[in-house]
Amino acid sequence: MKKRILTGDRPTGKLHLGHYVGSLANRIKLQDEYETYIIIADVQALTDNFNNPEKIRASLTEVALDYLAVGIDPSKATIFVQSMVPEIAELTVFFMNMTTVARVAQNPTVKNEMREKGYDEEIPFGFFAYPVSQAADILCVNAHLVPAGADQLPMIEQTRDIARNFNRLYGETFVETESLVSDFSRLPGLDGNAKMSKSLNNAIYLSDSSEILREKIMKMYTDPNRIHATDPGTVEGNVAFVYHDAFNPNKDEVADLKERYQKGTVGDVEVKTKLFHALDAFLAPIHEKRAFYEARPDEVRQILIDGTARARAKAAETMERVRHAMKIDYFK
Ligand code: TRP
Secondary structure (H helix, E strand, O other), X not given: OOOEEEEEEOOOOOOEHHHHHHHHHHHHHHOOOOEEEEEEOHHHHHHOOOOOHHHHHHHHHHHHHHHXXXXXXXXXXXXXXXXXXXXXHHHHHHHHHHOOHHHHHOOHXXXXXXXXXXXXXXXXXHXXXXXXXXXXXXXXXXXXXXXXXXXXXXXXXXXXXXXXXXXXXXXXXXXXOEEEXXXXXXXXXXXXXXXXXXXXXXXXXXXXXXXXXXXXXXXXXXXXXXXXXXXXXOOOOOHHHHHHHHHOOOXXXXXXXXXXXXXXXXXXXXXXXXXXXXXXXXXXXXXXXXXXXXXXXXXXXXXXXXXXXXXXXXXXXXXXXXXXHOOOOOOX
16 A cells, blocks of 8 residues: 655745745655645635735645646646645644644744744734644645655644644554655745745746746845955855756756856856756746646646545545544444
8 A cells, every 4th residue: 555645835826946846846756656645725825814815716726737837747646725625624623632832832833934924922823723734734644754845844743743642542543744855955045045935035936937037047146255257156055056956957067167166267147047047948848837737727627626525535534533533423
């Protein structure tokens, strides 16, 4: 029997290169080996966007298109919509008993986001509860593995705690989910920020056209201490070279550019132009596939409907086991 994976994204916009290296690339590799579930986490997205449902609705389609464009294969992977699997909400309620407010408050990802969103004073209850809801996303299919970016590690740790507590109280029901983080789990932003993110406005989107890609690369941050192309430059942590390492398949070209950069015999423009060509070539087949699906909205919709039905069937099975373990299977 194949082991199960669950991973996914909040539909709050189009996906970017950070998503690709942090998680999408792993999913594409793993979908052959594992029973793969990919959640479009609209309920979670609404926890901090409840006042903007149009954005979430529009992003749901964009995220689905991005998945299909990068090569997530709906005949192998089950792509589904969180809010259309009410078993997840049900499981969330029971999981709330398996953790504490203090434990969630210590979660570094939650802490970070609270600061970013200015929730330090008044935190919406729904947002605060999202780590518990994410545990339900993962455990509604009893996933063995979650391939995700490094920022998701505290969420997976929290999920394991909840599973352990549940198992201890009610008997062995859930697996202890492991995480799988890629080598490039945190791609820096164009501005040199440690994280590429929509809210920081420093992202290259998978759907960015060649023109936009070129513009963004030409404006990107490199070595701030290097003023002239003849100054020796720093390669380590230099965003342009981090991207070269991640996306330029021509390793000899990258090695040559690095060497010349350190000696001060290559300018930023050449480094960036070569990066543009590498990324443009990387994105071309993704754009082609996206265009294919954009022209077939009914097919995309059906993929989501079918995936959601499969995920729901699996979640219903889990809920039966949960109800039995918790002795609330009254009417069976
Ligand atoms: N929290 C994830 C993010 O912000 C999205 C997500 C929701 C997720 N449920 C998940 C990721 C389950 C992995 C597993 O990107």
